[in-house]
Amino acid sequence: MKYVVLIGDGMADYPLQELNNQTPLQVSHKPHMDEVAHQGINGLIKTIPQGMPPGSDVANLSIMGYNPQKYYTGRGPLEAASMGVDIGNKIAFRCNLITENKGILEDFNAGHISSLEAEILIKTLNKELNTGKFHAGISYRHLFLYDEKISGSFKTTPPHDIVGSPIKDYLIPEDNPPAHTLNNLILDSKKVLENHPVNEERIKQGKKPANMIWLWGQGGKPHMESFKDKYGLKGSTITGVDLIKGLGVYLGLNNINVPGATGYFDTDYKAKGEYGVEALKDHDLLFIHVEAPDEAGHAGDITEKIKAIEQIDAKILGPLLDNLPSYEDFALALLPDHATPIPIKTHTMDPIPCAIYSSLNKGDGVSKYDEFSAKSGSLQLDYAYQLIHKLMSL
Template identity: 60%
Template sequence: MKYVILVGDGMADYPLDELDGRTPLQVADKPNMDQLAEKGACGLLRTVPEGMEAGSDVANLSIMGYNPRRYYTGRGPLEAASIGVELSPEDAAFRCNLINADERIVDFNADHIETDDAAELIDTLNTHLETPGRFYPGVSYRNLFVITGAGYTDVRVEPPHDIVGEPLDHHLPGGSPEADHIRELMLGSREILESHRVNHERIARGKRPANMIWLWGQGTRPSMEPFAEKYGLKGATITAVDLIKGLGVYAGLKNIHVPGATGYLDTDYRAKGRYAAAALEEYDFLFVHVEAPDEAGHAGDVEEKIKAIENIDHFVLGRILDAMTEYDCRISVLPDHPTPVEVKTHVPDPVPCILAGDGIEPDAVKSYDEFSVREGSLGLEEGHRLIEVMKTL
């Protein structure tokens, strides 16, 4: 038996007035998801354990079959693994966003800064910002900072996408030598970045400058059982997002590179579908992740969110379902967490989940959305049990 999990990041939502009290999932043209719901079993999955933050790192770790209460150490180490940065046990790895700010956080991704521009800015920080730590370039605004010292894991900094529009000085860390140093780095980056050629050129092109860094999501290197030993399956991930790739590295999954996959609204959905379909021949387990609905949710753009859901359905899920006919196969489709367009950030609510394929008994659900699945036979499950349920149902 082969197993596929397709995650539409942030796909779930709340009813919206502009959609006549419906959600984007209810409005979207998604025949493949609806057909799977009708042919399979549905329910809700609690991907974020009570009391933990509704981050994509926590939620996807859960969906991948690892209990976050046991295995989660922070977002930064996952990004480190993705870009090949080895961490010692004493290292704290921070996610380093390039942001746009004045007295407030204006934009948590600096107008989705291009990777080449970001790399040049990160290199300049290593040269001119005084710290015993080191910055590493990643993808676009998602970069990395690593520093040695146990006290750095206790520094509290909120994710920048949760505080857009908020005053900077309300959210800067402080209260310990380590927190003070992180605050000094964040504030000290402004003078260096604002005068940089890259940002002058961005302004000339009508783009927001990346005029500050925001350090957050730090943690130490996690210790995870290899997926193959835990579940007896040879697996792979397909994603453009560093933290998902990092989870794959620590779990011993193969990260399959897809040209044109950007982790944004312009991602190449067709390429993701093609690569996922081809990977079924070699792998017993596929974790396919598409970031676009989450980006639309953060932007508060309902039309883009509907479009992203439809593209996932038509070009990713449709291609996977065609390939599945060649194998004994089961598939689950779900978000990792909701990212409601009115809230513009993640919430920890349980997510709608489909489980379909060979040997799965259909229930009474006829369409896939946040409300229909509540009548399904799966009930409410803990997220880290999904693979176990897929294998034993």
Template identity: 45%
Template sequence: MKHIIILTDGAGDYEMGILGNMTPLEVAKTPYLDELAQKGEVGLVQTIPEGMQPGSDVANLAVMGYAPDKYHTGRSPLEAASMGVPLIDTDITFRCNIVTLTEDEPYEEKTILDHSSGDITTEESTQLILDIREKLQTEFIQYYPGVSYRHLILWKKGPYDFDLTPPHDILTQKITNYLPKGPHKDILYNMMSNSYDLLKDHPINIARKERGLNPANSIWIWGEGKKPQLDPFYDKYQLKGSVISAVDLINGIGILAGLQPVKVEGATGTLHTNFDGKGKAAIETLLNGDDFVYIHLEAPDECGHQGDLEGKIKSLELIDEKIVGAIKNALNEAKEDYRIMILPDHMTPIAKRTHTSDPVPYMIYDSTQNTNLSQNRYTEKSAKTSGNFFNDGPSLMDYFIKPNARK
């Protein structure tokens, strides 16, 4: 039996008047999801534990079966694992976004316009981070380039006493009240403000503005954490598997869990990612010995942050065709038995442009029980009315792998 999780990051949403009081998931044309939902199970799961922030780090740990209150030590050390940055117990890491701020005010009064600098290319952002590293790196504070706008800072023997805000939580807001807080806040603030002085007139940003693109004119520091330790996924579930994602966070969780990261050329974590390549990579790993694959699709989340309703709907349709449909058809043709679970890690509603802690809809399909069980589509509404509810992600994961254990 093959087990596949298709993680549609941020796909859940609220009913919208502009959509006739429906959600993007209800409006999107998703024939494969609809077919699986009619032959499977839909329901809700609470992926974000009470009192924890609704981040992809917390939520994906939960979905993969790791209770966040036990295993979560911060977002950035998970990304460090994917980037191959070795950590010791006294290291503190931070996520380092390259963002777009307004240009006319003093730094502390600027407004954040874009948490991703217009989904800046990895080539451009790497050069910017390397230039920052040349000017700002010290013996103890080091910069590591990542993918697109997502980078890493490592502070050797650093403090762990900050109050930091994710940039995607404060889009279009003045940054004054969201700058670093804590006894050592000035060190991080100076790194951020100095980065603006280095980047505002950088040739890459001059060229971006000439092309009508957002300049990547400041770093934004958040997501601090310490070295984590995850129990091996194989020991938990007796499944050998892989993880397919464009972002270091998800690959890092997979690496720490003992899953094999699969690199897909053209995978970007945006609407323009290589959906075909991700689907084909998942099929190849499953047909060549893997029992489990975790496919992470970032595009719905990015569209949610950008307030891009059309893009979010399009991303769901592409996932349905290029991922869900492709995997279903290939495994059927190969006569493989399989279970698929599809769900977001958290909601990223268009109206809020940030993550929420709402329960998210899940759908489970088992190819060995191929009978019509309902007339449901896979939507937030059908999940809510199903009566199926899991209090936490690890419980749902246990049920997905061992469905008889709950009965």
């Protein structure tokens, strides 16, 4: 039996006036997604347990078959694992390079700064600031390790949730002693970065400067049983995002590196499809994650979201559907990890559409894959962390 879980990050949305009150999924040309819905069973499921933040970390951990309420400790340690950084007993924070403008968080990704430019800035931060240690990641996504213990309530805010807001309103509440130190670190980073040659050159080129850091998603090292031990399956991941790779490390999955997988609009969809088909030859289960629809949602870009959905359909899902029948039995699940609606430009806790196409089951009469068609399906699944068991029981 072969299993595939295809995750279009942030793919779900709300009806938009610009699309005649339809969602991007409803208007996209996606014959293969519609075929999965037509041949399979459909429904709306929750990827975010009640009371937890609607982040990709929580949602994808859930989709991979682990109850976040039991296993989740924070986003930072997951990204650390993908970078090969053993955090030990330290606290790992996700560290964004952001654009600050007159006290406002203008851009949570600093104009998608290049990894080369970012690495230079991270090295400078380590040289000039003496609190903790920074580790360079990809583009605007980096890591910060903090040596001191953090106890009790400690709230940080994802920067993509507060674009256009005053930074001072979303600093870490200082009811916990380390908060003052970390807030100073955030504010002091501007003194280091704003006149850096990298940013001076970016401004000359009409690009947004990466003139401040933002710390969030903190946590200690999680302890999780391997996917093989939990489900008895040899699994792998294909993604361009450190977060998903980090989950793969902790779960003992094989992270397959695909050339051109960027985690942005320019990701190589065709290569992901080709590597996915190849991975099925010696893996029982494959998670394929595509970040581009989420990036489009954060940017409020309808055109790019539709384009991402159509590229996933044509270049990833199409080849998989062509290949899967060569195996005696198979099951494929199609779903987003969460909604990232264009109107609000951030994640929500809305239930998301899930379609499961199996060689062992007949369809339930749903003919389209979208947020509204799924409501009339027969899939009875409350939470996404039950998905793997569901696939294995078909």
